[in-house]
Amino acid sequence: MTLKPNESSIELAERLGAMARVCEVVQSTQLSASVREVVLGGPATVLTGVAGSDVMIQVENSAGKLVRRRYSVRAADHDLDRFTLWITTGHDGPGSAWARHASPGDHVDVIGPRGKITLDEAADWHLFVGDSTGLAAFYRLAQSIEAPGRAIFIVEIDHPDDALTADFAEGLGVTGIFVDRQSRLRNDAAGLLSGLAAFAFPPDVGHAYLFGEFTTLKAVRFALLDRGLDEGAISVKAHWRTGRDNADHGEPDKSEP
Numbered sequence: 001m002t003l004k005p006n007e008s009s010i011e012l013a014e015r016l017g018a019m020a021r022v023c024e025v026v027q028s029t030q031l032s033a034s035v036r037e038v039v040l041g042g043p044a045t046v047l048t049g050v051a052g053s054d055v056m057i058q059v060e061n062s063a064g065k066l067v068r069r070r071y072s073v074r075a076a077d078h079d080l081d082r083f084t085l086w087i088t089t090g091h092d093g094p095g096s097a098w099a100r101h102a103s104p105g106d107h108v109d110v111i112g113p114r115g116k117i118t119l120d121e122a123a124d125w126h127l128f129v130g131d132s133t134g135l136a137a138f139y140r141l142a143q144s145i146e147a148p149g150r151a152i153f154i155v156e157i158d159h160p161d162d163a164l165t166a167d168f169a170e171g172l173g174v175t176g177i178f179v180d181r182q183s184r185l186r187n188d189a190a191g192l193l194s195g196l197a198a199f200a201f202p203p204d205v206g207h208a209y210l211f212g213e214f215t216t217l218k219a220v221r222f223a224l225l226d227r228g229l230d231e232g233a234i235s236v237k238a239h240w241r242t243g244r245d246n247a248d249h250g251e252p253d254k255s256e257p
């Protein structure tokens, strides 16, 4: 029997030009201290878009209200009609709680594909900077780079085992710098900036993708501009913001200060 998504999911998907489906949790595995892998069964071809796309899932917050949270697609299996999300679980929030408790057989409303950032096919090297929330998108994007090309990852992590890796096409040059957060605040960009300082830009055309904490990414973007990267060669998507819940539709609060 095919389950029908909530009316609100169907209406929102229509407004967004996306699709709404009920998906079933197929597998749920803690990969590291902060990252949980949730595999959802559902029409991957319809929901998962291209490398860089994300899906919105509907979860319940602690007050019993239905809200949405967005997660990048880590991988899609079109033959088996399932797709994989990597969800951070090291904090308290409705998205993280849903992932921690997700069990095979659970159902969830999913809207997808979402997102506008895709791989810059014209770039020779691709620089991925952010935190654990960016890993799914970083790796799916990098796995879509055609060899020869270069992928550089600078990712700040909370625990040594959050340094999750992936397999890439033969002939792809891959550099990974995992920066230990130590006792720094989550909106302190010092760790990522030091990782960035250790990396010399190759001479040819590059593109940077910044996914992670709102305030941190702002500082990283300025650092990249200072180092001469063009504005158009920097794609930024804030995934969350320190001290503030994401809004009910899944976006972080971008108001100042």
Ligand SMILES: Cc1cc2nc3c(=O)[nH]c(=O)nc-3n(C[C@H](O)[C@H](O)[C@H](O)COP(=O)(O)OP(=O)(O)OC[C@H]3O[C@@H](n4cnc5c(N)ncnc54)[C@H](O)[C@@H]3O)c2cc1C
Residues within 6 Å of the ligand: 054, 069, 070, 071, 072, 073, 086, 087, 088, 089, 090, 091, 092, 093, 094, 095, 096, 097, 115, 132, 133, 134, 135, 136, 137, 186, 237, 238, 239, 240, 241, 242, 243, 244, 245, 246, 247, 250, 251, 252
């Ligand atoms: C386009 C897009 C793609 C995303 N892709 C992914 C993804 O692939 N994987 C992923 O894990 N997340 C991803 N996110 C981020 C995820 O949707 C947010 O982290 C979300 O806010 C978590 O929701 P929550 O309900 O657990 O916490 P919220 O209710 O948003 O926040 C609760 C509290 O936890 C804090 N908090 C939120 N996230 C973190 C964190 N990561 N570390 C420490 N503290 C945090 C907040 O500051 C707040 O104080 C994405 C976000 C967007 C917009």
